[in-house]
Amino acid sequence: MNEAYDGAGRTYDFYRRVYGRRSVDDHALRLDASVHYGDGFNNAHWNGRQMIYGDGDGKYFRRFTTVLDVIAHELTHGVSQYSAGFAFSGQSGALAEHFSDVFGVLTKQYWLRQTAARADWLVGAGLFTDRVNGDAIRSMKAPGTAYDDPILGADPQPAHMRGYVRASGDDRGVHINCGIPNHAFYLAAASLGGRGKSPDGSGIARSRASSGRARSSAIAPMPRGARPESCSAPAARRRMRCAKRGTASA
Numbered sequence: 331m332n333e334a335y336d337g338a339g340r341t342y343d344f345y346r347r348v349y350g351r352r353s354v355d356d357h358a359l360r361l362d363a364s365v366h367y368g369d370g371f372n373n374a375h376w377n378g379r380q381m382i383y384g385d386g387d388g389k390y391f392r393r394f395t396t397v398l399d400v401i402a403h404e405l406t407h408g409v410s411q412y413s414a415g416f417a418f419s420g421q422s423g424a425l426a427e428h429f430s431d432v433f434g435v436l437t438k439q440y441w442l443r444q445t446a447a448r449a450d451w452l453v454g455a456g457l458f459t460d461r462v463n464g465d466a467i468r469s470m471k472a473p474g475t476a477y478d479d480p481i482l483g484a485d486p487q488p489a490h491m492r493g494y495v496r497a498s499g500d501d502r503g504v505h506i507n508c509g510i511p512n513h514a515f516y517l518a519a520a521s522l523g524g525r526g527k528s529p530d531g532s533g534i535a536r537s538r539a540s541s542g543r544a545r546s547s548a549i550a551p552m553p554r555g556a557r558p559e560s561c562s563a564p565a566a567r568r569r570m571r572c573a574k575r576g577t578a579s580a
């Protein structure tokens with residue numbers, strides 16, 4: 331419970347300090363969460379109204395509240411619900427996954443004060459138990475390399491549109507093809523370099539970055555025009571689900 335509370339708070343603070351956004355709807359929506367959901371539930375998701383966290387089966391997955399970028403990923407589905415309103419299927423669904431991955435890792439990088447060059451750009455690092463041969467559930471730096479395991483299989487993500495996967499499952503490949511824009515984002519951030527504001531809100535973090543030269547694109551302010559007011563459609567219609575091949579998450 332403490333992990334879910336802290337993770338939601340850190341995500342809230344990241345959005346508030348860096349983008350000026352007040353909670354997922356920009357109108358100070360209270361962030362509710364249910365923890366210990368189900369029995370060894372291997373997932374975490376935003377159900378359109380609140381967060382749901384499973385404890386993981388302990389065999390392949392650890393507790394989902396232990397990983398900040400997973401919490402921020404799921405809460406960003408709430409942000410998308412109130413802003414972009416992506417249909418959660420095919421390419422638009424892959425974009426929803428992409429934006430959640432981006433703001434998930436940026437939240438982590440912000441609190442770890444990492445530069446674009448030093449960050450691992452992994453989504454869900456630490457979720458797998460030691461028996462899984464893998465570092466994370468996705469890699470933005472090198473899509474398709476996050477895991478390769480006898481039970482879970484190999485990471486199926488492409489890094490380029492020429493590898494686009496026309497899947498019928500996984501809501502037509504939303505957790506697969508998000509590797510394409512994820513990698514593009516990584517390349518842009520790595521090219522521009524640097525990092526963003528320090529967690530204490532004092533501006534650019536200490537070190538050479540204090541020259542102001544190295545402010546990261548990774549947390550560049552969201553254009554005002556890209557933040558429409560909250561939608562009025564029923565939450566259930568815009569529900570963002572996060573299931574991956576029935577076992578993995580986010």
Ligand SMILES: [Zn+2]
Pocket residue numbers: 403404407427430571572580
């Ligand atoms: Zn997701």
